[in-house]
Amino acid sequence: MAAFATIAPREDAPPPPRALIVEPLALQAHEVPPPLQYVREEQFQRGDTLAGFLSRLGIDETAIGRLARAPALRALRPGVAVRADVLADGTPKSLSFLTGRDTLVRIVPEGERFRALEEQAPLETRVLMKASVIRSSLFAATDAVGIPDGIAMQLADVFGGDIDFYRDLRKGDRFTVVYEIYDLGGRPVRAGRLLAAEFVSQGRHLRAVHFGSSYYAPDGRNLRKAFLRAPLEFSRVSSGFGMRRHPIHSGWRAHKGIDYAAPIGARVRAVGDGVVDYAGIKSGYGNVVILRHNGQYSTLYAHLSRIAVRRGARVAQNDTIGLVGQTGWATGPHLHYEFRIAGQARNPLAVALPSGLPVPAQSLAAFRAQAEPLVARLDLLANANVALLD
């Protein structure tokens, strides 16, 4: 009304068609219907009650009372994102969330009750490429460019036979990853497989291409080694510890082993397939496990807080054999690790380790066809990376 008062009609103009002008304006100001339905998405948080969570999604009290009894909702875990389609009055039209790996649960009203429907989530796969440089730790480098933890772990796993991710990493080392991401409705849900990777560490260029159920160098050599370089599992918890506090410096020559600073309770893994030769207490070593492997190899893991295997048991590479501790002659929590060939202690970081089988001859053509475009992507990012760094 006020807006019209300030506009003086011109004398020579025909009278304004008031009815036509005023009515639509009045409609805009007062009669635009409110949106009928809202879409809200919230993450179920640790400490959330189901009722409080549903109320945050804009659902009205009556419906909350009925929904809170739905078994599918009672099984919600912290971190799960729930999408709610809710009418303006708070009546829920549907609630949906992902459960397990790829199952989409939809809860819809049915009369006075609610019904849960499960379906295969229509996930879409995208391939992403990312590169980063190590400044403090591998996880800091992956976090900086948004590489998911699962991909960081796969990266450490793929190169675990060549690089000791506890001791070999240096500031300035860099890597490139090509990996899958699964999307639901255009939004990332989880990471898939690492398809290809490059790791440049202290002048060494390592490349890996996924093929079949293994990873190979672009020339077809298997990256899987008979022994892992590090007896500690690479994880966010223990790796941060290792990088912050530099591994205890005592050359392996001095006491025939390598010491890994790690928190008490960190998982210690068998570096290769073998048989438990000894599991128990040995004076200075404290709780110790010795594994006998094929050929002339044996490995020793000392100062454990707990031993997880028995003498004579068979273990596979990566099996848990104990937990990091401070037993025996240890000034702080750490893992003392020895690698022996024919009973002689050797520096595991310096010896050449036997590899798994290369790509079989009959699969070479298929391998090359798969590897070529992936290697081209690595080249592309490697060049872009160099340009960025220089």
Ligand SMILES: [Zn+2]
């Ligand atoms: Zn030691």
